[in-house]
Amino acid sequence: MQQRAALVSPPAQLSSPAPQAHVLVVDDDPTIRELVTEYLGKNELRVSAVPDGEAMRKVLADSVVDLVVLDLGLRGEDGMAIARRMRDDSEIPIVMLTGRVEEADRVMGLELGADDYLTKPFSPRELLARIRTILRRRRAEVRQGKPDGIRAYRFDGWELNLNLRRLSDREGKSVPLTNGEFSLLVVLLGAPGRILSRDQLLDLSRLHNDEVYNRSIDVQILRLRRKLERDPAEPRYIRTERGAGYVFSVAVEVVY
Numbered sequence: 001m002q003q004r005a006a007l008v009s010p011p012a013q014l015s016s017p018a019p020q021a022h023v024l025v026v027d028d029d030p031t032i033r034e035l036v037t038e039y040l041g042k043n044e045l046r047v048s049a050v051p052d053g054e055a056m057r058k059v060l061a062d063s064v065v066d067l068v069v070l071d072l073g074l075r076g077e078d079g080m081a082i083a084r085r086m087r088d089d090s091e092i093p094i095v096m097l098t099g100r101v102e103e104a105d106r107v108m109g110l111e112l113g114a115d116d117y118l119t120k121p122f123s124p125r126e127l128l129a130r131i132r133t134i135l136r137r138r139r140a141e142v143r144q145g146k147p148d149g150i151r152a153y154r155f156d157g158w159e160l161n162l163n164l165r166r167l168s169d170r171e172g173k174s175v176p177l178t179n180g181e182f183s184l185l186v187v188l189l190g191a192p193g194r195i196l197s198r199d200q201l202l203d204l205s206r207l208h209n210d211e212v213y214n215r216s217i218d219v220q221i222l223r224l225r226r227k228l229e230r231d232p233a234e235p236r237y238i239r240t241e242r243g244a245g246y247v248f249s250v251a252v253e254v255v256y
Contacts, residue, residue: 021135022064025049026056026082027071027097032120036069039124045131053077053085061174064164065092066138067131070114072098087113091179093134097122152255153189155237155248158228160185167227175227180205180220188238188248197245221246 023045025036033049040047048063050056052074059065068086072079083094096117116130153160157170165182167175177185183205187196196204198217225232239249 020044020046021066022046022048023067023069023131024056024059024065025069026051026053026074026079027069028052028074029071032071032097036124036127040128040131043128045128053082056082060090060092060176064166064174067093067095067134069095069097069127069131072096072117083114090176091182093138095127095130095134150190150254150256153186154253154255155189155192155250160189162186177227178223181224181227184217184220185224188246189252192248192250192252195241195244195247200245217246 023040025033025040025047027033027036027049028051030051033051037047037049048059048065050059053076056068070079070082074082079096079098083096086092086094093115094113096114097120098117099120115134118127118130150162152162159168160166160182161168165177167177167182167185169175184201187201187204201217221238222232225235225238228237229235237248237250239247241247
């Protein structure tokens with residue numbers, strides 16, 4: 001179906017089949033990588049498998065990943081360190097695999113942002129069930145925050161794809177966004193030229209119990225500027241209106 005672009009309000013919601021979810025498995029045990037890849041692949045998931053954090057980051061840079069299965073006990077850079085780095089700039093769901101039985105290790109993994117964990121040895125069937133649960137929850141969150149019928153926003157050579165939750169720069173390279181940054185950018189792009197107060201941004205982003213609520217809107221805006229603006233100190237896209245709020249100040253094209 002040919003894309004249609006406009007600068008007007010969206011029409012009625014369009015339905016489309018859900019894309020095949022992409023799961024990235026990070027484990028230095030080749031037997032586990034092979035087992036998990038084969039089992040998840042047979043159950044309609046696209047799977048990539050790598051042995052370490054360096055290879056993981058290459059996959060994340062080159063493709064859209066919906067969920068990461070991460071071994072806590074990797075040699076070299078361990079799973080804790082990798083999860084900590086991931087959470088600095090990404091909200092991709094993480095399922096941790098661990099051979100450790102200590103409660104402190106599991107709690108630390110969850111506090112670092114893991115969505116779930118499994119203790120080795122584990123059942124591939126249970127792993128699949130947990131992955132599906134997390135993906136269903138994430139899709140529900142996307143539907144809640146996605147304006148009806150809109151597939152993407154484009155501005156000044158950039159594109160925010162709402163289906164993939166992916167921001168691409170002028171060269172087509174993916175720019176990672178946290179959940180809060182993505183939701184705020186959706187709100188701003190949906191109202192170009194309109195001044196939005198901090199309270200309005202909180203309300204429209206629908207993240208009152210998430211990071212936008214727990215951290216200030218100003219911090220989230222600053223992070224977005226660092227990713228979007230050539231000079232964050234002199235922003236062109238997201239401008240501050242003193243005493244009023246923020247405004248997205250360039251033209252936005254809506255793709256249905």
